[in-house]
Amino acid sequence: xxxxxxxxxxxxxxxxxxxxxxxxxxxxxxxxxxxxxxxxxxxxxxxxxxxxxxxxxxxxxxxxxxxxxxxxxxxxxxxxxxxxxxxxxxxxxxxxxxxxxxxxxxxxxxxxxxxxxxxxxxxxxxxxxxxxxxxxxxxxxxxxxxxxxxxxxxxxxxxxxxxxxxxx
Amino acid sequence: xxxxxxxxxxxxxxxxxxxxxxxxxxxxxxxxxxxxxxxxxxxxxxxxxxxxxxxxxxxxxxxxxxxxxxxxxxxxxxxxxxxxxxxxxxxxxxxxxxxxxxxxxxxxxxxxxxxxxxxxxxxxxxxxxxxxxxxxxxxxxxxxxxxxxxxxxxxxxxxxxxxxxxxx
DNA sequence: ACTGAAATCTCCATTGT
DNA sequence: ACAATGGAGATTTCAGT
Numbered sequence: 001x002x003x004x005x006x007x008x009x010x011x012x013x014x015x016x017x018x019x020x021x022x023x024x025x026x027x028x029x030x031x032x033x034x035x036x037x038x039x040x041x042x043x044x045x046x047x048x049x050x051x052x053x054x055x056x057x058x059x060x061x062x063x064x065x066x067x068x069x070x071x072x073x074x075x076x077x078x079x080x081x082x083x084x085x086x087x088x089x090x091x092x093x094x095x096x097x098x099x100x101x102x103x104x105x106x107x108x109x110x111x112x113x114x115x116x117x118x119x120x121x122x123x124x125x126x127x128x129x130x131x132x133x134x135x136x137x138x139x140x141x142x143x144x145x146x147x148x149x150x151x152x153x154x155x156x157x158x159x160x161x162x163x164x165x166x167x168x
Numbered sequence: 169x170x171x172x173x174x175x176x177x178x179x180x181x182x183x184x185x186x187x188x189x190x191x192x193x194x195x196x197x198x199x200x201x202x203x204x205x206x207x208x209x210x211x212x213x214x215x216x217x218x219x220x221x222x223x224x225x226x227x228x229x230x231x232x233x234x235x236x237x238x239x240x241x242x243x244x245x246x247x248x249x250x251x252x253x254x255x256x257x258x259x260x261x262x263x264x265x266x267x268x269x270x271x272x273x274x275x276x277x278x279x280x281x282x283x284x285x286x287x288x289x290x291x292x293x294x295x296x297x298x299x300x301x302x303x304x305x306x307x308x309x310x311x312x313x314x315x316x317x318x319x320x321x322x323x324x325x326x327x328x329x330x331x332x333x334x335x336x
Numbered sequence: 337a338c339t340g341a342a343a344t345c346t347c348c349a350t351t352g353t
Numbered sequence: 354a355c356a357a358t359g360g361a362g363a364t365t366t367c368a369g370t
Contacts, residue, residue, distance in 0.1 A: 203362090203363060204363075204364065204365090205362090205364085215365085216365085216366085219364075219365065
C-alpha cells in the first residue's frame with residue numbers, strides 16, 4: 001500500500017481532509033479575523049465550502065480558539081521568566097494540588113510537566129523584577145510541597161509564533 | 169503625589185486609557201471573533217466607542233495579532249520539546265547567523281535568549297520522536313557554530329493560555 | 337468622548353448543479 | 354461537494370451632544 005497522498009499520511013482519525021483545510025488553517029492562524037470571502041478568493045473556492053470546512057474544524061476541535069495576542073511590553077508585562085519547579089513528594093495527590101494552584105495564578109501563562117531533574121516548567125509574565133520577586137516569594141514558594149525552584153530570565157525574544165507549518 | 173488611579177500606575181507612555189480598555193482586551197483575548205456589539209453590551213457602552221478603542225489599540229500596537237490557535241495533537245504536531253542551545257563563539261556575527269537560521273525553521277515556534285549556562289531556549293513542535301530526531305540531527309545540529317544542545321521533553325500540558333490578567 | 341442612527345459589507349442558509 | 358443568491362445582522366461612519 002503506497003503512502004503518497006497527504007490523506008494517507010494523516011493519522012487514522014483524520015481531522016483534516018486535504019490541502020485545502022491546511023491552506024485555510026494557515027490563513028486563519030495568521031489572522032483570525034480574515035473573512036470567509038477573502039479565504040475563498042485566496043484558495044480559489046466559493047464561500048460556502050470554506051464556511052463549511054471552518055465550521056467542521058471548529059466542531060472537531062482542530063480549531064481550539066480565536067485569540068487576540070497582546071504586546072507584553074505595552075501592557076506592563078514585559079518581563080518573561082522560565083521557572084523550574086520540583087516537588088518534595090510525588091504522590092498523585094501532591095501533584096494534583098500543585099496543578100490546581102498553578103491554574104489559579106494569573107502570572108503563570110504556561111506550565112508543563114517535563115522530563116529531567118525538575119518536575120515542571122513554568123512561563124511567568126511579570127511587570128518587572130520587583131513584581132516577579134513578589135510572585136516568587138509570596139505565591140510560588142508558598143505552595144505546599146514545593147521543593148527546588150530555579151528561575152531563568154528571558155533577555156530577548158528571538159522568535160514567537162503559533163503558526164504550525166505543514167511542509168512535506 | 170498619590171498613586172491610586174490605574175492611569176497613574178501605567179508607564180509614562182500609556183497605551184491603555186482606563187479600565188474599559190482592559191475589559192475590552194480581556195474579552196478579545198478570550199475570543200478574537202467576538203462582535204463589537206457583544207463587547208459593547210457587556211461593558212455597558214455603545215458600539216462606536218468600543219470600535220474606536222479597538223482601532224486605537226490596533227494602531228498603537230497593544231493588539232499585536234488576531235490568531236487562531238490549533239490543537240497540536242489533532243494536526244500531527246503532538247510532541248513538544250524544550251531545547252537548550254549554547255554557541256561555540258559569541259561574536260555578534262555568530263549570534264545573528266544563528267538567529268536568522270532559527271527563524272527559517274518551522275519546527276521552532278519560540279526562541280528566547282536566556283540567562284544561565286545556555287544561550288538560547290527553543291520550543292520545538294514535532295509529529296513524533298522520529299520527526300524530532302530528524303530535526304535534531306539534520307537541522308539543529310547542522311547549524312554553524314552550535315555548541316551544546318540539551319532536549320527536555322514535555323510529558324503533559326498543565327496550563328496554556330495567552331490571557332494576561334491585570335489584577336490590582 | 338459617548339450616543340444613536342444610517343449605510344455598507346459580511347455572514348449564513350437555501351436553492352440548484 | 355461546490356456555486357450562487359437574498360435576507361439578517363454586523364461593522365463602520367457620521368451626525369449631534
